[in-house]
Each structure stands twice: as C-alpha cells, then as structure tokens.
Amino acid sequence: MSSPETRSSQTEEPIVRLRNVSKEFPGVLAVDGVNLEIKPGEVHVIAGENGAGKSTLMKLLSQVERPTSGEIWISGEKARFHGPRHAQALGVAMVYQEFALAPDLSVAENLFLGREPARAGLVNRREERNRARELLERVGLDINPNRLVSSLTVAEQQRVEIAKALAIQAKILILDEPTATLAEKEIESLFEVIRDLKSHGIAILYISHRLDEIFRIADRVTVMRDGRIVDTLPVGELDEDKLVRMMVGRDIENLYPKAEAEIGDVVLRVEGITRGDVLKDCSFEVRAGEILGFAGLVGAGRTELARAVFGADPIDSGRIELDGREIRIKSPQAAIDAGIGYLTEDRKGEGLALQLGVDKNITLATLPAWAGLVNLKAERETAQHRSDQLNIRTPSIRRRVQMLSGGNQQKVVVAKWLETNAKVLFFDEPARGIDVGAKAEMFSLIGDLAKEGRAIVLISSYLPELLNMCDRILVMHEGQVAGVLSREEFSEERIVALATGAKEAAA
Amino acid sequence: MSSTATTTRERVPSALRERLSDAVSQLAAAGALIVIFIFLSIVSPAFLTANNLFNVGVQISVTAIIAVGMTMVIITAGIDLSVGSVAALSGVAGALTMVNMGFPTILGILAGVVIGAVAGAVNGFWVTVADLPPFIATLGMLTAAQGLVFVISNGVAVFGAPSSFRLLGQGAVGPVPIPIIALIVVALAGYFVLSRTKLGRYSYAIGSNPEAARLSGIPVKRYLMIVYIISGALAGFGGMIAASQVNSGQPNYGIGLELYVIASAVIGGASLFGGRGTVAGTLIGAFLIALIQDGSVLLGINTFYQQIIIGIVVWLAVYWDQLRRKKLQAESE
Ligand SMILES: Nc1ncnc2c1ncn2[C@@H]1O[C@H](COP(=O)(O)OP(=O)(O)OP(=O)(O)O)[C@@H](O)[C@H]1O
Numbered sequence: 001m002s003s004p005e006t007r008s009s010q011t012e013e014p015i016v017r018l019r020n021v022s023k024e025f026p027g028v029l030a031v032d033g034v035n036l037e038i039k040p041g042e043v044h045v046i047a048g049e050n051g052a053g054k055s056t057l058m059k060l061l062s063q064v065e066r067p068t069s070g071e072i073w074i075s076g077e078k079a080r081f082h083g084p085r086h087a088q089a090l091g092v093a094m095v096y097q098e099f100a101l102a103p104d105l106s107v108a109e110n111l112f113l114g115r116e117p118a119r120a121g122l123v124n125r126r127e128e129r130n131r132a133r134e135l136l137e138r139v140g141l142d143i144n145p146n147r148l149v150s151s152l153t154v155a156e157q158q159r160v161e162i163a164k165a166l167a168i169q170a171k172i173l174i175l176d177e178p179t180a181t182l183a184e185k186e187i188e189s190l191f192e193v194i195r196d197l198k199s200h201g202i203a204i205l206y207i208s209h210r211l212d213e214i215f216r217i218a219d220r221v222t223v224m225r226d227g228r229i230v231d232t233l234p235v236g237e238l239d240e241d242k243l244v245r246m247m248v249g250r251d252i253e254n255l256y257p258k259a260e261a262e263i264g265d266v267v268l269r270v271e272g273i274t275r276g277d278v279l280k281d282c283s284f285e286v287r288a289g290e291i292l293g294f295a296g297l298v299g300a301g302r303t304e305l306a307r308a309v310f311g312a313d314p315i316d317s318g319r320i321e322l323d324g325r326e327i328r329i330k331s332p333q334a335a336i337d338a339g340i341g342y343l344t345e346d347r348k349g350e351g352l353a354l355q356l357g358v359d360k361n362i363t364l365a366t367l368p369a370w371a372g373l374v375n376l377k378a379e380r381e382t383a384q385h386r387s388d389q390l391n392i393r394t395p396s397i398r399r400r401v402q403m404l405s406g407g408n409q410q411k412v413v414v415a416k417w418l419e420t421n422a423k424v425l426f427f428d429e430p431a432r433g434i435d436v437g438a439k440a441e442m443f444s445l446i447g448d449l450a451k452e453g454r455a456i457v458l459i460s461s462y463l464p465e466l467l468n469m470c471d472r473i474l475v476m477h478e479g480q481v482a483g484v485l486s487r488e489e490f491s492e493e494r495i496v497a498l499a500t501g502a503k504e505a506a507a
Numbered sequence: 508m509s510s511t512a513t514t515t516r517e518r519v520p521s522a523l524r525e526r527l528s529d530a531v532s533q534l535a536a537a538g539a540l541i542v543i544f545i546f547l548s549i550v551s552p553a554f555l556t557a558n559n560l561f562n563v564g565v566q567i568s569v570t571a572i573i574a575v576g577m578t579m580v581i582i583t584a585g586i587d588l589s590v591g592s593v594a595a596l597s598g599v600a601g602a603l604t605m606v607n608m609g610f611p612t613i614l615g616i617l618a619g620v621v622i623g624a625v626a627g628a629v630n631g632f633w634v635t636v637a638d639l640p641p642f643i644a645t646l647g648m649l650t651a652a653q654g655l656v657f658v659i660s661n662g663v664a665v666f667g668a669p670s671s672f673r674l675l676g677q678g679a680v681g682p683v684p685i686p687i688i689a690l691i692v693v694a695l696a697g698y699f700v701l702s703r704t705k706l707g708r709y710s711y712a713i714g715s716n717p718e719a720a721r722l723s724g725i726p727v728k729r730y731l732m733i734v735y736i737i738s739g740a741l742a743g744f745g746g747m748i749a750a751s752q753v754n755s756g757q758p759n760y761g762i763g764l765e766l767y768v769i770a771s772a773v774i775g776g777a778s779l780f781g782g783r784g785t786v787a788g789t790l791i792g793a794f795l796i797a798l799i800q801d802g803s804v805l806l807g808i809n810t811f812y813q814q815i816i817i818g819i820v821v822w823l824a825v826y827w828d829q830l831r832r833k834k835l836q837a838e839s840e
Pocket residue numbers: 025026028029030048049050051052053054055056057393394403404405406407408433435837838839
C-alpha cells in the first residue's frame with residue numbers, strides 16, 4: 001500500500017519526538033506521560049474516545065498549550081513553548097475544526113496575514129495574488145484569491161487553512177477532525193491533497209472518529225485512552241474490531257442498535273413548506289415510533305427544512321400539523337411548547353452557552369421554575385441524572401461547557417433535548433465528533449426514543465447511519481424533496497442518485 | 508447507558524475549584540479593595556470612623572444601585588449608556604410631579620422610578636424590536652433624555668418638593684443612612700434575581716450565546732426588554748435618591764455617571780462580551796472607586812489625579828478579564 005517513497009522516508013529520523021509529556025488541567029490529567037515519534041511523510045492518525053486527550057496532545061505540539069512536564073523535540077530542536085508562532089517557525093501548522101480565518105478579508109490576504117510580501121511597508125498585491133494562486137492550486141482549490149473568505153463554503157475554507165499551512169512551509173500539519181463538516185466528495189478530494197502533501201515529505205497528524213476514514217488514509221495509528229497511549233500500530237496490523245477494542249476497552253457488537261419500535265399514527269405532517277430559494281414545496285410526515293432519515297448533499301436544504309419546521313427561520317408558505325391539528329409555529333419557543341425539538345448541527349454556534357456550566361446547559365430549554373424562581377435542587381438532580389445517563393465526562397456538572405472535549409459537549413446538547421420530552425425530535429448530525437462508543441450509545445438512545453413512541457427525524461451525511469437506523473429515508477436535492485424510500489427500497493445507489501438529481505435511476 | 512470499562516482518571520471533584528476560578532477576577536478587585544482599606548486606615552486617622560465609612564457608602568450608593576442594573580445589561584452582552592441622563596430625567600420629572608402636580612412623596616418617588624422604567628423600555632424597544640446595537644440605542648437615549656430634562660425644567664433646578672422627600676437621600680434608620688439601606692435591598696434583590704430566577708439564568712444564557720438561547724425556546728427579546736427596563740428603573744431610583752440628597756431635581760445631574768457605573772461592573776468582573784458578571788463583584792468595583800475617591804479627599808489629592816487612578820484601575824481590571832478570556836479560548840478547542 002505504501003509507495004516506495006514513503007517506505008524509504010519512514011526509516012528517516014522522526015520529525016517530532018515527544019518524551020514523557022503530560023498536561024494537567026485543574027482536576028483532569030488530559031495527557032499522561034506520552035511518548036510518541038512522528039516520521040516525515042507519514043499520515044499518523046490519533047484515535048480515541050471523547051476526552052481521551054487527542055486535541056490536547058495536538059495543542060501541546062502546536063504550542064497553544066504548555067505541557068506540565070516532559071519534552072517535545074521538533075526537527076531536532078527542543079520546543080521552548082513560546083506560543084503558536086514559535087511552533088509555526090519550527091514548521092508545525094494546525095487546522096482547527098473551527099477555522100481561524102478572518103471572514104472579511106480576501107483569501108490572499110488571509111494566506112499571508114502577518115507575512116505580507118511587502119517592501120517599505122507597502123503590500124505587493126500582485127505578488128500576493130500570484131503566490132496565493134500557486135498555493136491554492138497545491139490544495140486543489142480553483143478560486144479567485146480576491147474572493148472574501150466569508151463567501152467560501154466550509155470545505156473551501158478548510159482548504160485555505162491548509163494552504164496557509166503550506167505558506168509557512170509547514171513540515172507537520174495537524175488536522176483535528178477535518179472531515180466532520182465535509183460531504184463525501186469533498187472528503188475524497190481532501191484525501192488527495194493529503195496524499196500529495198505526504199509525498200512531499202510533510203507529516204500529517206490526523207484526528208478522526210470515523211473508522212472508515214482511518215483505514216483509508218492512515219499509515220500508522222496511535223490510540224489514546226484516558227490521556228495515555230494504548231499503542232501505536234501500522235494500519236496493516238489493525239482491523240475495525242481491534243481498533244474499537246483498543247479505543248473503548250471493550251467490544252461493541254452493534255454500532256447501530258436499532259430497537260424494533262411499533263409504528264403508530266402520524267405525529268407530524270408538513271405540507272408545502274417554501275422559503276425563498278432554499279426550500280421549495282417540501283412535504284413529509286413522521287409517525288410515532290418511526291425514524292425518518294433526511295439524506296442529501298451538504299447544502300441540499302436538510303438543515304433548513306428542520307429549522308423551518310422548528311420555527312428557527314421564517315417560512316413563506318406551508319402548513320404544519322401535529323397530531324392531526326394544524327399549528328402555527330412562529331418561533332422555536334412555540335415549537336418546543338408544541339412538542340418539537342431540534343438538535344442543531346453546529347453545537348458551538350447554536351447549541352451551547354459555552355460560558356455556562358454543564359448543568360445550566362442541560363436545563364436551558366426546560367428550566368425547572370415556579371413563578372420565575374428556579375428550583376436549583378431539581379435542576380441539579382436533572383442535570384446529574386442526564387449527565388450520568390449519557391456518560392458525560394466531566395469532573396463536575398458545574399464545569400463550564402467550554403472546558404469539555406468536543407464529544408462531551410455534543411452529549412450536553414443531546415441531554416438538553418432529552419429533557420424536553422418532545423414528541424418529535426430532529427437530530428441534525430448527532431454523531432458528528434463523537435467516538436464509536438458514544439456513537440453506539442447515541443443511536444441506541446435514538447432507537448429507545450422511537451420505541452417510547454416519539455417521532456424521530458435523523459439528518460446525516462453518513463449513509464450507513466441512515467441505512468441502519470431509519471424506517472424511511474427522505475432524500476433532498478436543491479431544496480426539494482427528491483424522493484422518499486421505504487426500508488425495502490434502501491440502497492446507497494438509489495439515495496445517491498436521488499441526491500444528485502439523477503431522477504430516472506430511482507424508480 | 509453502559510459505562511465505559513475504563514477508569515476515569517479525573518481527580519478531585521472540583522466544584523470548589525471552579526467557583527474559586529470564577530471568583531478570581533473578583534478576588535483581584537477584592538484584594539485591591541482590602542489593600543486600599545488597610546492602607547487608608549493606617550495613613551489617615553479620619554478614615555476608619557463610622558461617620559466617614561457611612562459617608563463613603565452614601566456617596567457611592569447611587570452609582571452602586573444603578574450599577575446593579577448595569578450588571579444585568581452587561582451580562583446579556585449589552586450596555587446602557589443612558590443611565591446618567593435617565594437619572595437626571597427622573598430626578599427632575601419626579602420632583603416636578605411633587606412640586607407642580609401635588610404628588611405625595613411616595614408617589615413622586617415612584618413616578619421617578621416609572622419614568623426611568625419607561626426610558627428603559629424605549630431602550631429595550633430599539634434593542635429588541637428595531638435590532639439596534641445596545642451601544643447606539645442607549646447613546647440615543649443619553650442625548651434624548653438630556654434634552655428632555657432641559658425642556659421640562661427650562662434648565663433650572665426644581666425646588667420645593669415636600670420636606671419628607673429629604674428622608675430618601677438624607678434620612679437614616681438608627682445610625683444607618685437610608686441610601687445605604689436602599690443599596691443593600693437593591694443588591695440583595697439583584698443577587699437573588701441573577702442567581703435564583705429564570706430572568707437571571709436567561710440573562711447569562713443570552714449573553715453567552717443568543718442563538719443557542721433562542722433555539723432553546725427562550726424568548727430572548729422579551730427578556731432583553733425586561734433587563735433594559737430594570738436598568739432604567741434603577742437609574743430612575745438612583746436619580747430620585749440623588750435629587751433627595753440635594754433637595755431638588757438638578758437638570759445637570761448625572762453627566763458622566765454612566766462611566767462610573769460601567770466601571771464598577773467591569774472592575775467587578777462583568778464581561779462586556781456577555782455571559783459573566785455578578786452583583787457581588789460589581790459592589791466590590793463600586794466600593795473600590797468610592798475608596799479611591801474618599802482616600803483622595805482624606806489625603807488631599809487633587810480630584811483630577813483621582814480620576815486618573817480610576818482610569819488606570821479600569822484598564823487593569825479589563826486587561827485582567829481579557830487575559831483570562833484569551834486563556835480560556837486557547838484552552839477550549
Ligand atoms: N482548557 C481545559 N480546561 C480544563 N480541562 C480541559 C481543557 N481542555 C481539555 N480539558 C479536558 O481534558 C480532557 C481531554 O480533552 P481533549 O479535548 O484533549 O479530548 P479529545 O480526545 O480531543 O476528545 P474529543 O474526541 O471529544 O474531541 C477532557 O477531559 C477535557 O475535559
């Protein structure tokens with residue numbers, strides 16, 4: 001599998017060497033005595049459960065964080081922890097999941113921010129543009145460097161981030177869950193870029209929760225658990241089961257445990273929802289106990305449809321019936337009162353009050369209160385109960401959500417909506433960023449919710465999730481419902497055909 | 508749900524630690540407060556007397572009362588620049604209701620508070636319905652209220668309120684001056700609202716992430732409206748106390764007052780980015796300012812220097828807040 005080039009480079013001196021590195025946060029030993037070597041030109045995947053310490057380890061490398069103890073050597077030089085800029089000078093670049101680009105500047109300006117090609121304080125715009133073009137080409141992006149970053153899609157912005165890493169001539173590129181917000185096609189093209197960088201001797205550190213990806217891209221895999229390294233293995237010595245066992249310390253028999261639920265009456269019926277160009281005459285219904293999937297390409301309008309039903313965005317026309325009666329939903333508040341819940345896909349931007357505690361976030365939609373007074377005891381108990389139920393890793397439920405690992409933050413959002421007892425629940429990419437163990441728990445939970453007689457809508461870009469969990473799948477294409485498939489009709493080809501607008505294939 | 512077989516290596520349940528770190532910013536201000544207090548006790552014999560201390564309390568009471576409302580506004584990531592001129596408007600208009608319309612004292616005071624609340628509601632209207640940034644909405648009110656004061660008073664002080672009106676600003680229950688009692692009541696109420704009520708909880712949530720709050724079904728606009736009304740009402744109440752202290756409604760009152768009010772909240776750890784702030788912190792901030800003012804008088808320091816010192820304290824306090832924020836941001840993904 002590895003080209004001769006990579007094989008030869010793997011015998012080279014490691015480009016990064018971590019010696020007994022630890023990082024302690026108040027109350028948490030996030031990284032615990034880690035020894036690790038990264039070789040030039042390898043794709044090194046870091047895997048592990050939520051809160052295992054993966055992101056923290058990467059932040060130590062990029063010197064956003066300072067280790068409590070231990071040594072880090074980069075290109076034979078000992079890191080002195082003078083901050084991210086110093087790390088960049090040593091050749092370490094990190095692409096965060098939340099990008100760090102300036103939205104109101106152009107692509108070119110972003111690429112050279114702080115390093116503008118300039119003479120006597122005057123920026124040489126032409127040179128800036130030309131160099132920007134070269135860099136963008138290397139990351140497979142064919143766009144005008146003068147475009148504003150805010151006008152780019154998420155996938156394009158990510159490419160710009162990678163180009164920025166190339167601009168500083170990074171030797172080590174860290175990608176923290178880079179595919180979480182990408183569509184399948186974009187993922188493949190990202191992998192092409194990664195393979196190209198790799199052939200130029202750049203080491204890639206890659207964090208992901210998606211097993212299929214790990215096997216597609218990795219040369220070596222390091223599994224972390226509770227801050228320590230379980231093992232580092234070449235990908236050839238691993239299979240899915242073994243990897244899962246290393247990650248969670250036990251076997252997971254079924255990733256998608258779908259409980260058989262009795263399907264009852266129609267709970268939610270949506271007819272002819274239209275909103276500008278985004279949604280065109282969308283109709284669907286969900287029954288009690290049923291899990292309805294929303295499939296489609298990124299941007300097909302799945303999230304928009306959910307938001308429209310939930311009253312988060314105003315609609316131009318359309319009607320909504322709940323339990324056979326027409327209701328008017330003007331705001332999320334009205335939707336929640338009627339018994340509809342919506343778990344947003346963007347947890348940081350829309351799901352969490354990051355500066356508040358876990359407990360306060362869990363009860364945000366259902367604050368136990370009487371005459372405006374909060375029942376603090378009931379709140380604490382509720383929060384503790386949900387936190388235990390979902391196995392949220394936090395030293396205390398009072399901890400600010402900001403300090404939790406990504407996957408645990410996601411669980412906090414889920415906990416909030418479980419508490420609302422909604423009859424209809426929209427889950428928008430609920431498994432994004434959570435580890436295999438938690439994913440299995442999440443899906444078993446979704447199954448249980450259906451079994452309780454709730455109607456579930458599951459939005460996902462990952463087809464296996466939909467194919468395994470759903471009773472029916474609605475496929476969207478360019479703001480319209482392209483088709484609805486029942487379980488007997490399920491197949492990846494059919495869904496893809498509908499999602500890409502190849503209608504004839506779906507009869 | 509099944510728990511993972513792994514052992515969690517997370518140590519000491521750190522609720523206490525968490526609280527301490529939350530309080531650190533206040534501790535910085537509290538530390539400064541204590542240091543200045545001890546310093547003044549040593550260098551000035553006149554400082555540590557009941558008389559002087561009550562004086563300090565009375566002098567800062569109006570600022571501190573208004574600062575309680577400001578804290579709520581700042582927690583929602585807003586700002587209320589109009590409190591100074593709204594205080595003047597309430598003082599003058601409240602006095603006019605007693606002088607010209609024959610309102611009894613209690614009703615006159617209440618009228619002042621209601622006028623403040625109405626001004627707050629207008630701020631709230633611009634912020635919520637018209638969606639203006641709070642800075643602009645309340646800047647408009649700052650100017651408009653100032654103009655209105657001069658219109659209704661013709662620019663002259665309003666004297667002649669019933670003599671019982673003096674009690675509010677100059678009276679005492681036993682040895683304790685009424686403005687201090689008023690401050691204690693407002694502060695306790697503010698503390699209670701912020702820590703125990705929906706209004707308080709939602710204020711923090713809105714300041715921390717308005718979109719998450721909205722999608723959690725919180726009627727964001729309604730709560731913002733309430734918060735601006737409270738800020739206006741407390742500005743009105745503060746204005747009535749100030750008017751009572753000088754026995755008249757003064758059209759020139761309150762110019763620049765908002766700066767001290769905002770400084771109190773900010774020194775006390777309220778973050779202008781929203782989501783953070785406490786009444787206790789704000790009180791510490793207000794008293795820090797009061798001690799600097801009182802100390803300057805006792806030590807014969809020119810008032811201009813005193814303003815410079817307060818400016819420096821604001822810088823340091825906000826710088827501290829900023830540092831802490833950056834650190835948190837770097838730590839979380
Ligand atoms: N700034 C911080 N302050 C306190 N604790 C923190 C901080 N950052 C991370 N932690 C804790 O350190 C542990 C490791 O977190 P980290 O973010 O590295 O996990 P992760 O492996 O990246 O998880 P995920 O897959 O969910 O992203 C967690 O328990 C987390 O709560």
